[in-house]
Each structure stands twice: as C-alpha cells, then as structure tokens.
Amino acid sequence: MKKYIVFALFLVFFCGVSKAENPIMQTHFGPDPAPMVYNGTVYSYVGDDIPGTDFYYMTKWRVLSTTDMVNWTDHGSPISLESFKWARDRAWAAQCIERNGKFYWYICAQSTKNDMAIGVAVSDSPTGPFKDALGKPLIMNGSWSNIDPTVWIDDDGQAYLYWGNGSLFYVKLNKDMISYSGDIVTVPVTVESFGGTRGNKSVENPNKDMYVEGPWFYKRNNLYYMMYAGMGKGGECLSYSTSNGPTGPWKYQGKIMENQKLNSFTNHGGIIDYKGNSYLFYHSGLLPNGGSYGRAACVEQFTYNPDGTIPAVTATKEGPKPVGFIDPYKRQEAETMAWSEKCTISQNDKLGVYVSSTRLKGYIKVREVNFGNQSPKSFTATLAAGVDGGVLEARLDSVGGPLIAFVTLPRTGGWDKFVSFTSNLSKEVTGTHDVYFYFNGQNITAGRELFNFDWWKFNQK
Numbered sequence: 001m002k003k004y005i006v007f008a009l010f011l012v013f014f015c016g017v018s019k020a021e022n023p024i025m026q027t028h029f030g031p032d033p034a035p036m037v038y039n040g041t042v043y044s045y046v047g048d049d050i051p052g053t054d055f056y057y058m059t060k061w062r063v064l065s066t067t068d069m070v071n072w073t074d075h076g077s078p079i080s081l082e083s084f085k086w087a088r089d090r091a092w093a094a095q096c097i098e099r100n101g102k103f104y105w106y107i108c109a110q111s112t113k114n115d116m117a118i119g120v121a122v123s124d125s126p127t128g129p130f131k132d133a134l135g136k137p138l139i140m141n142g143s144w145s146n147i148d149p150t151v152w153i154d155d156d157g158q159a160y161l162y163w164g165n166g167s168l169f170y171v172k173l174n175k176d177m178i179s180y181s182g183d184i185v186t187v188p189v190t191v192e193s194f195g196g197t198r199g200n201k202s203v204e205n206p207n208k209d210m211y212v213e214g215p216w217f218y219k220r221n222n223l224y225y226m227m228y229a230g231m232g233k234g235g236e237c238l239s240y241s242t243s244n245g246p247t248g249p250w251k252y253q254g255k256i257m258e259n260q261k262l263n264s265f266t267n268h269g270g271i272i273d274y275k276g277n278s279y280l281f282y283h284s285g286l287l288p289n290g291g292s293y294g295r296a297a298c299v300e301q302f303t304y305n306p307d308g309t310i311p312a313v314t315a316t317k318e319g320p321k322p323v324g325f326i327d328p329y330k331r332q333e334a335e336t337m338a339w340s341e342k343c344t345i346s347q348n349d350k351l352g353v354y355v356s357s358t359r360l361k362g363y364i365k366v367r368e369v370n371f372g373n374q375s376p377k378s379f380t381a382t383l384a385a386g387v388d389g390g391v392l393e394a395r396l397d398s399v400g401g402p403l404i405a406f407v408t409l410p411r412t413g414g415w416d417k418f419v420s421f422t423s424n425l426s427k428e429v430t431g432t433h434d435v436y437f438y439f440n441g442q443n444i445t446a447g448r449e450l451f452n453f454d455w456w457k458f459n460q461k
C-alpha cells in the first residue's frame, strides 16, 4: 500500500511539474513584466527580485524573449543600478518601447537624493547594450510617487509617459523620447475613473478598487486602456479603466485578475496582442522560495469581449498554448526553455549568457521541438566543465522519457572553456516533441555542479 502511495505522489509531482509553465522564468525571480512585441518576437522586460530580503531591494533588470509564448530565452541583465550614476537602490518596474529603430527602456529607481525617479536608457537593439540616455533622471521632483513608468506612442506620433504610485501622472514625450513638453499632469483618481479614491480604500471595501500603482497604458481598436494594480482584499489585484482619448477622462471597468493566492502582495502586469491572440502578463510569488520579495513573471492568454472589455483572467500553472515551434536543426541557446530545475543562468562579457550550476536530476524542458519527417543523425551540445563525469541526456516528452542522445563529459579545462561535443542518436526521432535535457553524471555526488551549457542542435542526415 505504502509503495502505491509513494508512486501516486511521484506521479502527481511530476505531472504537476511537467505541466507548469508559469512562472515563465525559473532561474531568476523576474517580477513586473513589461511585454513588447517587435519584429515578430515578444520581449519581456522584468526586474530582479532578491528573495530572502524584507523589501524590494532590487539592483538590476533583465530581458527575456519568445516567438512561441512557451519557450523563453533569457538575455541576461543589460542594465542595472550601475548603468545610472544617479540611481542608488530599488531598481523597480520598467517598460521598453521601440521608435525609429531605437529602443527606449524607461526605468525607475531610488535616486542619490533618496526620492524615486524615472530615467531612460537607449539602445539599437531590444536586448542591448543600453546606455543611460540623459545621465540624469527624466522625471525627478523629490516625490516617492515617481515609479512604474508606462509608455505608448499614439497613431499621430505623440508619445505619452504615464506613471505613479498613489497618484497617476502623465507627460507628453517629445519625438526624441528622452525629453517632454508641457507640465506633469495629475490624473483625477475617482470612484468613476479608477474604482476608488484614496479616502475610499478598498482594503475596507473589498468590492471596490483603488488605483495603487503599476499602470499599463495602450490603445486597441480606438479605445485607450489603463490597466493598473488596485488594492484588493489581501493584496493587489489587476484592474483597468478605458477612455476615448489618450489623456482621459477614464472610466473604471473592473478587475481583470483578483489576488488569487499568488503568494505576492503586489501584482504588476502588461497586455499585448501577438500572433492573433491577446496575453496578460502578471507576476506571482509561486516559485520555490518565492513570495512578496521573490516574484516572477507569468502569462495567460485571454479573449477580449466583443465590446472591447477585458474578461476576468484566472492565473494558471499551465500558461498559454504554444504558437510556434523550435527548429532543432538551428543552434538553440541552452537558456531557451519552457521550464527548468536545478540550474541557473550566468552571464559575462566574454561568454554572454549560458546555463550554469547544473545539478544531478535537474533538467531543461524545451517545448514543441519539430524534428520533421526524417530523424536527425547526431546531436551537438556546447558544454564546459571543471570536473569529469557530467552527462547531458536528451530525452523525449518527459524527464524519464526515451533517451535519444547523450554526451558524457570529460573536464574541458575550466568552467568557462566551452567545447562542442557531437554524439550519434541512440534512437530515431521524427515529428514534434518536448525535449528534456536531463542532467546526469557518473560518480558525481548529489549537489555537485556538473557542467555549464551554452547551446545545442541536432544534425540532419
């Protein structure tokens, strides 16, 4: 009997794990997701929580990307507090937008004068390198409300920057995207516009919302949307208002996502359309060791109602359905993954971004790998190890699924000395599968680091 219970628990655990694709990033705690669609790819700009702390003491921002909504590539951390000489702490929510081939990443951080301020970094690429565009904040006036910038370029070319905690502000950005014209405008936050006022706190009135922070501004089919974090019972919910113009008046429309056991006091999100679907990004504290200061980005697909209103969206473990495939015959970065366990991501100037700290029984899951009609001949992986004995296994459809290829690794001359290993396939494979890169080893003590993993590909006959 005991044996059956253990087996049942094993199944529940593995089924639960293999289905989970939220949070979209497991190797770091990346909250406050700000999605951007550019050139057929979705980028998600996130923060970098430090779990175990007792406040949002964050020091950098990260970028992820996907073309299928299930496998995400970690591009590392192109900017940190170090990138802004005026910033001393609290690398909080941010958003990036493209204009005329340049990428403007609006961030907020605590300034050396101790207030919160908004700055902007610029790059020629969505993944950087980025540089502080001004060398000083774009918005700074001694206030703690200057957080959570959100930006949108309207059809007539006018760009708007909204932001604010407790209050909601906006400015009209100039075409250069790094300066603005006119005064900072304070948006009236009322029961009618945002579901509650500061004096009508929804903590006491859980059925009412109150604008708190995290605005997300965009336009769709001639309607302007302002999603934001409102105060719900037990933590922040995601709510929204709409308007016929970019500067209001705003009309409160209701809650999109309740604070449904997300294990995080805050929530912060973004909304995009991609490949004909609509997606809500948000964050939860549901990763192991997560919580209010260990939050990570999640995503759900939803469908707008015919009148443009947004339905209530439920947080799931599974996340959205895939909308693309992985081509195994092209070089794929090891840090492109739908799920992973017992590994992390490292980055340095020489090697770029790679998977590191792989441990026995850990794995990387890559979904929707399309092998086509003919089985490949061999498998190549680029790996580095300071010790002998690591084994990288490629398995099909589950952690314990059929073994199609493996590489047994000698030490390569150091953890940063990447070498390409090619091995013949141990089993033919065609069609579309999830591929699990399982971390195994010979004579290796559990807990010991096995190898670093940079990229992989299968080779056609």
Ligand code: FUB
Binding pocket: 031, 032, 047, 056, 092, 093, 147, 148, 213, 214, 266, 267, 268
């Ligand atoms: O991540 C730090 C802060 O927490 C963000 O700026 C807010 O929106 C909240 O998510």
